[in-house]
Amino acid sequence: MLSIKNLQVSVEDKPILKGLNLEVKAGEIHAIMGPNGSGKSTLAHVLSGREGYRVDAGTAYYKGLNLLEMAPEIRAREGMFLAFQYPIEIPGVNNTSFLKKALNEIRKHNGEEELDAIDFLSLIKKQMNLVEMKENLLRRPVNQGFSGGEKKRNEILQMAVLNPTLAILDETDSGLDIDALRIVAGGVNKLRSADNAFVVITHYQRLLDYIVPDFVHVLSDGQIIKSGTKELALELEERGYDWLVDKAETQA
Amino acid sequence: MAQQTNNFSNWISQQIEADTTFTLSDAVRSPSRSRLAEGIFPTRKDEEWRYTPLGQILESSPDMDSRSAVTPEFINKLKDAMPQAHTLVFINGQYSENFSDNQTHLENAGLRISRFSQLNSTQLQMVEETILNAALTDDNIFQHITLGLAQNGLFIELAQNVDTQTTLHIIHISSAQGDTSFTNPVQVVRCGENSHLKMVEQFTSLGQAAVITVPASYIQMDKGAGLVHYKIGIENNETNHVSNTSVRVAESGTYQSHQYLLGSKLTRSNLEVSFTGPDGHAVLRGIYLGDENQHLDMRTYMDHAHPHCSSDQHFRGILNGHARGVFNGMVLVRKDAQKTDAQQTNKNLLLSRDARVDTKPQLEIFADDVKCAHGATIGELDPDALFYLQSRGIGKKDAALMLTRAFAAEISQEIELISLQDYLQDKIAASLNEIVNASI
Structure with a gap:
């Protein structure tokens, strides 16, 4: 589904990703862990098409499509979703009409009929239960005045409504208390299927108690320095990142 | 200020000499x-007019x-807009x-609408008092043009204790062809004690001929009165509009x-509000939307001279394009105006490199x-x-349009007359649609 080879990316002439490789297949959950500044968020942003990143080398294919040449909205319409680490507040844009517009753009792209207001409302109400979100947040402007936890739940709600094939969760656990974390993770678990895949970017192992990954990768200084199964996350929790990072530096 | 000989000034002198019907x-x-x-x-060089060029007006001899x-x-x-x-x-x-x-049925409801030529002597006195009391701090020549050349005018008079459910919709149309034309509507509004009125003033053009529009409004609100006043300018791109409202x-x-400045070559809107007693309240809202070489200038002067008054401006x-916007808002809180609550906010969105505010x-x-x-x-x-x-999944143009419309909607959603809100939001959306499609 997602195939990244030797991806090298710089920001303002500073290399951040230095030859990253990653293969994600349908039905899999991959966790990407790593210390601050290792390039985790850069990876999420480059994959979703944010401006300000220069790809110096390498390729990223998604469903056989050359991801790096696609506009962000086309990536989304092809089934990619990024749950933001810091969801953006958009004053004046109603949360419901925003999400209805987004869903219908995706449906249009895929040759499906657009949903009318009634069908959309019944869909969104169903998915709101999934993230235990209060209904009044639907009537508010996108993320405006939402608490940190509400913003993250709103991301998962959007994900549930848009039903992506590949979802990238960028530090969705940061700033969440344990209840919110449980709800967010529960949402992801209900959405996972044999046809979709998740890339969960996180600093802490804690989220992986709730979203159990098939693979864990350690990102350090722009490269994946170790891959393993969920036991690797537990080991990181116990020993920290230093032993791996030091080892990688010694080898380099 | 300096004396200038210009076409417009000469034209004004000719009009005064020729006029006998005031x-x-x-x-x-x-x-x-005088x-x-x-x-x-x-x-x-005048601070109040630093950003707004009058050249095109001064070169005109309307005909x-x-x-x-x-x-x-x-x-x-x-x-x-207002069915x-x-x-x-x-x-x-x-x-x-x-x-x-x-209008006959309105008079029974306590709302009397007259042209100056129809006024009795008591009314005429009231009109003149209202005008003379309304000294504008920005004593620019345009209100003198309006008054000095006015042949007639509109007097809207609301009796005491009338909560009129009627909204007045005053439409000004210029339909000139060919040469530059000129209009100078004068309007006096008197709201009696504890009376309430809603009023929509709309300026528009039929055709593309150049127009100089110089309106003046003088509004007197008695104790406990309430007025909701909408002013909408959607004129053609050759219109120069300078209005004074006191x-x-x-x-x-x-x-x-x-106030909605949505179309003209140049608009300068002066709005001055003074509290003449305690416990007054003023809410001033406005949007100026410009493209190409349009010039839109919004000036407010909020005079707090009495205690316990509040004013809220946004x-x-x-x-877009090479358009230029000006906001000049003065809030004056005089010595005796204790417990004043005055808020003023101005936000601007520039959609192109050459636009300026x-x-x-x-x-x-x-x-x-x-x-x-x-x-x-x-x-x-x-x-x-x-x-x-x-x-x-939302395309870049649609996204830009959503954000721009949302920026305007935070003001326009405060319009309580729903049909008017829809009408203006549609007008704004249509303009923005054009702008965004052309620029992104």
Whole structure:
């Protein structure tokens, strides 16, 4: 589904990703862990098409499509979703009409009929239960005045409504208390299927108690320095990142 | 200011010599005509006019030789904004009996609408008092042009204790063809004690001929009165519009102004509001939306001279192309105006590199127990918000349009007349659609 080879990316002439490789297949959950500044968020942003990143080398294919040449909205319409680490507040844009517009753009792209207001409302109400979100947040402007936890739940709600094939969760656990974390993770678990895949970017192992990954990768200084199964996350929790990072530096 | 010889000034002198049909007395006319005789126009050296060029107006000698016929279809489209309202139509400054609604039934409801030529002596005195009391701090020559050349005018008089459910919709149409034409509508509004009125003033053009529009409004609100005043400018791209509005709010009165500058070559809108007693309240809102070489200048002067009054201003500008916006807002809190609450916000969105806005929020406080705040921002579309919308599948143009419309909607959603809110939001959306499609 997602195939990244030797991806090298710089920001303002500073290399951040230095030859990253990653293969994600349908039905899999991959966790990407790593210390601050290792390039985790850069990876999420480059994959979703944010401006300000220069790809110096390498390729990223998604469903056989050359991801790096696609506009962000086309990536989304092809089934990619990024749950933001810091969801953006958009004053004046109603949360419901925003999400209805987004869903219908995706449906249009895929040759499906657009949903009318009634069908959309019944869909969104169903998915709101999934993230235990209060209904009044639907009537508010996108993320405006939402608490940190509400913003993250709103991301998962959007994900549930848009039903992506590949979802990238960028530090969705940061700033969440344990209840919110449980709800967010529960949402992801209900959405996972044999046809979709998740890339969960996180600093802490804690989220992986709730979203159990098939693979864990350690990102350090722009490269994946170790891959393993969920036991690797537990080991990181116990020993920290230093032993791996030091080892990688010694080898380099 | 300096005396200038210019076409427009010469034209004004000719009009004064030729005119014999003025209704108002010398008490009102003479001061204005003396000012006109001096022929002194503001220049870019005057602080109040620093950003707004008057060159095109000063080069004009208006001459209305021919006009297009105004059709019922054209009027009906304008009435769509306010289908339930009582409509008054002025075409090239002349009252149109044909297109205006019959007023007899309104008088029974305590609302009397007259032209100056119909006034009895008591009313005339009231009109002249209202005008003379309304000294504008920005004593620019344009209100003297309006008064000095006024042949007629509109007097809207609301009796005491009338909560009229009728909304007045006053439509000004210029239908000139060919040469530059000129209109100078004068309007006096008197709201009696504890009476309430909603009023929509709309300026529009039929055809593309150049027009100089110089309206003046004088509004007197008695104790406890309430007025919601909408002013909408959707004129053609050859129109120069300079308006002066002076509002006096007595004890416990409430004045609301919503201004929408959505079309013209150049608009300068002066709005001055003074509290003449305690416990008054003013809400001033406005949007200026410009493209190409349009110039939109919004000036407010909020005079707090009495205690326990509040004023709340929020103006937003959206500018594209080479358009230029100006916001100049003064809040004056005089020594006796204790417990004043005055807020002023101006936000601007620039959609192109060549668009420009000059914003000048000003606060002068001479009382010590007040709550005042003001702020201004100028920015572009937020790239993070754009990306957020795109990342959800919304195309870049649609995303830009959503954000721009939302920026305007935060002001327009405060319009309580729903049909008018829809009408204006549609107009704004149509303009923005054009702008965004052309620029992104």
